[in-house]
Amino acid sequence: MTEWWKQAVVYQIYPRSFMDANGDGIGDIQGIISKLDYLSELGVDILWLSPVYDSPNDDNGYDIRDYQKIMQEFGTMEDFDQLLVQIHERGMRLVMDLVVNHTSDEHQWFSEHPEYYIWGDQPNNWRSFFSGSAWEYDNSRQQYYLHLFSRKQPDLNWENETVRNEVYKMMRWWLDKGVDGFRMDVINMISKDQNFPDGAQGDGTPHFLNGPRVHEFLQEMNREVLADYDIVTVGEMPGATTEDAKLYTGKSRKELNMIFTFEHMNLDQGPTEKWDLQPLRLTDLKKNLEKWQLALYEDGWNSLYWNNHDQPRIVSRFGNDGQYRKESAKMLATCLHFLHGTPYIYQGEELGMTNVAFSSIDDYRDIETLNMYNEKRAQGVPHEQLMRAIYLKGRDNARTPMQWDETPNAGFTTGKPWISVNPNYRDIHAQQRHEQDSVFSYYRQLIALRKQLPVITEGKFELLHRDDEEIFAYVRNSADEMLTVYCNFSETPRELPVPEGRVLIGNYPAQKIQEMVLLRPYETVCFYEKDER
Numbered sequence: 238m239t240e241w242w243k244q245a246v247v248y249q250i251y252p253r254s255f256m257d258a259n260g261d262g263i264g265d266i267q268g269i270i271s272k273l274d275y276l277s278e279l280g281v282d283i284l285w286l287s288p289v290y291d292s293p294n295d296d297n298g299y300d301i302r303d304y305q306k307i308m309q310e311f312g313t314m315e316d317f318d319q320l321l322v323q324i325h326e327r328g329m330r331l332v333m334d335l336v337v338n339h340t341s342d343e344h345q346w347f348s349e350h351p352e353y354y355i356w357g358d359q360p361n362n363w364r365s366f367f368s369g370s371a372w373e374y375d376n377s378r379q380q381y382y383l384h385l386f387s388r389k390q391p392d393l394n395w396e397n398e399t400v401r402n403e404v405y406k407m408m409r410w411w412l413d414k415g416v417d418g419f420r421m422d423v424i425n426m427i428s429k430d431q432n433f434p435d436g437a438q439g440d441g442t443p444h445f446l447n448g449p450r451v452h453e454f455l456q457e458m459n460r461e462v463l464a465d466y467d468i469v470t471v472g473e474m475p476g477a478t479t480e481d482a483k484l485y486t487g488k489s490r491k492e493l494n495m496i497f498t499f500e501h502m503n504l505d506q507g508p509t510e511k512w513d514l515q516p517l518r519l520t521d522l523k524k525n526l527e528k529w530q531l532a533l534y535e536d537g538w539n540s541l542y543w544n545n546h547d548q549p550r551i552v553s554r555f556g557n558d559g560q561y562r563k564e565s566a567k568m569l570a571t572c573l574h575f576l577h578g579t580p581y582i583y584q585g586e587e588l589g590m591t592n593v594a595f596s597s598i599d600d601y602r603d604i605e606t607l608n609m610y611n612e613k614r615a616q617g618v619p620h621e622q623l624m625r626a627i628y629l630k631g632r633d634n635a636r637t638p639m640q641w642d643e644t645p646n647a648g649f650t651t652g653k654p655w656i657s658v659n660p661n662y663r664d665i666h667a668q669q670r671h672e673q674d675s676v677f678s679y680y681r682q683l684i685a686l687r688k689q690l691p692v693i694t695e696g697k698f699e700l701l702h703r704d705d706e707e708i709f710a711y712v713r714n715s716a717d718e719m720l721t722v723y724c725n726f727s728e729t730p731r732e733l734p735v736p737e738g739r740v741l742i743g744n745y746p747a748q749k750i751q752e753m754v755l756l757r758p759y760e761t762v763c764f765y766e767k768d769e770r
């Protein structure tokens with residue numbers, strides 16, 4: 238089987254916020270179908286859909302009630318089948334979200350097969366990712382069940398072989414339908430230390446991240462399911478190191494194709510939690526990405542991302558969403574897309590969409606944000622301080638509706654959207670695709686270049702100017718090609734030596750290069766050379 242996913246670019250759709258076709262304010266499958274031509278125009282190869290399964294939506298579909306039914310608000314299984322055909326007709330592929338660390342408490346399994354879940358007579362001190370204890374008391378059973386996320390997301394007991402076989406059967410059902418792979422939600426949390434020891438300050442993660450049997454389970458899943466299909470797999474893995482990543486993605490290990498690391502996403506937070514804010518130091522980002530680039534070069538594979546439905550918008554985070562919004566959006570895209578690995582684009586990133594700052598907490602919808610706010614308010618933390626953290630880090634930054642045009646509600650819906658649109662939609666929207674110098678057109682070029690120049694997929698990475706706090710510069714080298722990437726992460730103009738080759742792409746009008754390359758605020762410029770021997 239060819240490793241087609243190595244030359245591919247993935248586009249993530251968060252269906253609830255992508256496009257509403259029937260005016261009820263909620264994105265849906267027909268809405269996605271209506272935008273497939275837009276996605277082909279962008280040039281992406283793989284669409285990853287956040288969950289579209291039947292769910293009571295305590296965590297927007299990451300709490301699944303029925304794995305083989307489509308969420309009513311999103312449409313029907315006929316709509317889904319039509320979507321799959323339409324995607325394939327355009328030469329694209331479809332990756333489904335696989336959420337099997339937990340189900341909804343409304344899944345039939347929870348009432349009919351309690352032994353599929355994790356029970357204890359006494360809770361330990363683990364805290365849930367969504368605030369409060371990770372254990373909930375069940376009156377009828379007179380025991381506590383484990384939920385690493387919301388209390389409506391009980392964790393499945395992967396020690397139980399029947400659970401594993403049920404999951405594998407369900408996966409085969411989707412693959413036999415023709416889907417092209419899975420993004421596996423928190424898949425490195427499925428094996429818990431069976432002694433369930435307390436964690437320091439309630440942090441249970443050392444006892445369930447990359448747990449004792451996780452590799453055994455993934456190898457079994459590979460044998461039982463994945464190996465029979467020509468698909469792509471990516472595991473979402475908070476707390477996975479490069480050493481873990483080699484084990485999860487090394488070829489001979491027969492587990493997954495790639496994983497999502499969180500290390501680069503955690504660099505602008507303090508040691509305790511994501512709400513503990515800290516400015517990014519560019520050298521930390523560079524050194525971290527360098528570590529991943531080098532560790533997975535020979536064996537294993539990187540996924541590359543700045544954004545997803547859980548992260549704030551990158552242009553507001555590592556860029557400048559004011560005066561230099563377009564420049565910094567393009568610069569960040571370049572920096573990421575020319576690394577070694579498979580790039581992921583999150584809906585709206587290709588437009589340079591930004592964070593949002595709603596004035597009232599009532600405008601927020603995310604369970605993580607709301608639980609955190611309520612818990613910390615009760616502890617006496619001031620409202621303003623919490624709102625500041627939410628503006629910078631809250632997950633709803635990524636979940637405001639996709640901005641299609643300048644008509645009311647950004648053309649996302651004719652009704653009342655389930656979450657308000659970002660008020661900047663009149664300036665930032667998808668009609669920019671008709672403009673040559675737009676962020677969209679720039680992403681399209683980056684994606685097209687990946688198909689033309691093998692060095693982008695294959696070249697070896699080397700970091701330049703490693704201690705510079707403003708410039709991210711690197712080279713990609715293969716036997717006969719060389720690509721040099723210069724990125725200015727600051728507003729300060731800088732000069733760098735002229736590399737070999739011709740200018741391949743940049744985000745400012747071409748400069749006349751003499752002694753040095755000038756890097757204006759958030760400028761990126763890349764040089765390419767091919768040895769024609």
Ligand code: ISL
Binds near residue numbers: 296299473475546
């Ligand atoms: O979002 C986070 C930090 O803000 C993480 O703690 C996040 O919850 C974690 O990365 C797991 O994410 C995945 O599983 C969750 C779901 O809420 C997320 O949307 C999903 O991406 C539970 O299924």
Ligand code: CA
Binds near residue numbers: 263264310
């Ligand atoms: Ca709808």
